[in-house]
Amino acid sequence: MSSSVEQRRSPLPASLTSAGPQPDRSAPGQRPGRRIRERLAGAGFLAPAVLLVSALLLFPFASTVYRSFFDDRRVSGFAGLDNYGLFLSDPVLTRSIQNTLMWVVGTVALPLLLGLAIAVLTHTGGWSRVARLVVVLPYALSGSAVAVVWNFVLTTDGAANQMLKALGLDSLAQGWLLEWPGNTLVMIAANTWQSAGVAVILFLVGLQTIPPETLEAASLDGAAGWRKFWYVVLPQLRTVSVIVVGTSLVNGLKSFDLIWVLTQGGPGRASETLAVSMYQETFLALRPGAGAAVAVVLTTIVLIASWLYLRRQLTPKGN
Numbered sequence: 591m592s593s594s595v596e597q598r599r600s601p602l603p604a605s606l607t608s609a610g611p612q613p614d615r616s617a618p619g620q621r622p623g624r625r626i627r628e629r630l631a632g633a634g635f636l637a638p639a640v641l642l643v644s645a646l647l648l649f650p651f652a653s654t655v656y657r658s659f660f661d662d663r664r665v666s667g668f669a670g671l672d673n674y675g676l677f678l679s680d681p682v683l684t685r686s687i688q689n690t691l692m693w694v695v696g697t698v699a700l701p702l703l704l705g706l707a708i709a710v711l712t713h714t715g716g717w718s719r720v721a722r723l724v725v726v727l728p729y730a731l732s733g734s735a736v737a738v739v740w741n742f743v744l745t746t747d748g749a750a751n752q753m754l755k756a757l758g759l760d761s762l763a764q765g766w767l768l769e770w771p772g773n774t775l776v777m778i779a780a781n782t783w784q785s786a787g788v789a790v791i792l793f794l795v796g797l798q799t800i801p802p803e804t805l806e807a808a809s810l811d812g813a814a815g816w817r818k819f820w821y822v823v824l825p826q827l828r829t830v831s832v833i834v835v836g837t838s839l840v841n842g843l844k845s846f847d848l849i850w851v852l853t854q855g856g857p858g859r860a861s862e863t864l865a866v867s868m869y870q871e872t873f874l875a876l877r878p879g880a881g882a883a884v885a886v887v888l889t890t891i892v893l894i895a896s897w898l899y900l901r902r903q904l905t906p907k908g909n
Contacts (some may be wrong), residue, residue, distance in 0.1 A: 651889065658882035673883035682859050683884070686867040690776050690843065690888075693863055696778035697785065697842030702834055704782065705789025705890055706827075710789075710819070711904070713797050722790060729787030737851030740780040741767075744852070767853050779863070782874040785841060789834045796830035797823070836896060843892050864888040 661669040677683050708725055712718040728736065744766040751763040767773045800823065808822040811880045846865040849855060855870060856861035862870065862886055872881025 654882045654885050656891070658879060658886050660879050662877045662879045666897045669879060673879045674882055674887070682862065683867060685770075685860060686862045686864050686884075689771075689861060689867075690891075691864045692771065692774055693778060693781075693842045693845055694839065696775070697781055698838045700778070700782040700837055701785045701789045701838050702831065704786045705834060706793050706831075707791050708786070709793035709797060710823075713794065718807065722794070725790050726787035728784045730793075731784065733784070733845075733847035734851050736784045737781060737848045740776075740783075741849075741852055744776055744780075756790075765878065767861075768857060773853055776851055777852055780852070781842070781845060785838060788837070792830050792834055795828065796827045800826050832900065835899060839895055839899065840892055843888065843895075864891075 591683045594793050601605070658670075658673050659669060662669050677687065708721070710723045712725075729737075741748075746765045746768075748766075750766065754760065764772070766776045769802060802808075804822060804826070805818070808818050813822060842853075845863060846869065849861060849863060850857055850865050852870075853861045855866045859870065861865075868881050868884040868888060871877045875881075
């Protein structure tokens with residue numbers, strides 16, 4: 591019985607009786623060539639950008655690193671790490687590092703906190719557009735223009751002291767730009783007045799991207815006020831906060847024009863940051879080796895600080 595059933599079955603084609611589908615014989619010979627062409631095409635598109643970055647960034651940085659190991663004579667001799675040793679022996683560069691750290695803390699924390707607060711307060715309301723315009727407008731000014739405005743305010747006979755005297759607070763009037771660390775602190779405040787605008791813009795964009803359903807669900811669960819902001823709104827602004835902190839960090843480390851116009855690093859180079867010290871050592875003190883070492887240290891600080899912060903903030907939780 592079984593043999594008759596087997597005889598009635600139609601024989602299967604030989605191609606289907608083999609174990610699994612047969613590979614395409616022509617594909618292995620064609621795929622490597624196609625991959626190579628795709629990679630060459632991608633390299634061709636990337637080549638102009640890579641060459642531009644190399645010419646404008648990598649080559650000058652490599653040249654600066656090389657120059658930092660030579661002394662400052664016209665016929666330069668190899669100096670080893672002598673230029674980097676100035677950070678330990680030269681009190682001007684030691685103070686410059688202190689000022690740079692103050693700028694990093696001030697120019698990151700103040701724009702972040704003020705920008706977030708102003709964005710939340712002006713996110714809704716009839717006067718929000720006017721308030722945002724007033725806050726964002728200084729960001730359209732250059733650093734030199736901001737310095738000119740604040741120089742009018744902070745000089746000994748400037749607007750700040752005149753206002754204090756008019757209010758009967760003569761004892762509080764002082765030379766705001768003449769003593770350290772007060773001069774560094776007021777310059778950080780002036781920088782914050784300008785840089786808070788971009789933080790406001792970024793946080794407003796972040797607030798507008800929060801789904802309304804999330805806020806409604808939080809309200810139904812009983813969250814309101816500070817708890818709603820802390821547990822619902824703020825976590826969804828994490829990406830924007832990373833951008834604000836990153837840009838503020840880099841801008842704070844490379845601040846130059848505001849400091850130079852207000853104090854030129856004085857009095858007695860007391861208010862210099864590393865960016866100003868780099869200019870002073872290279873072009874005014876005619877010590878290009880020391881200036882190159884300052885530039886290398888400043889660049890290294892920017893890269894390490896940015897990498898550590900972004901690595902921590904962008905790493906998924908639990909990894």
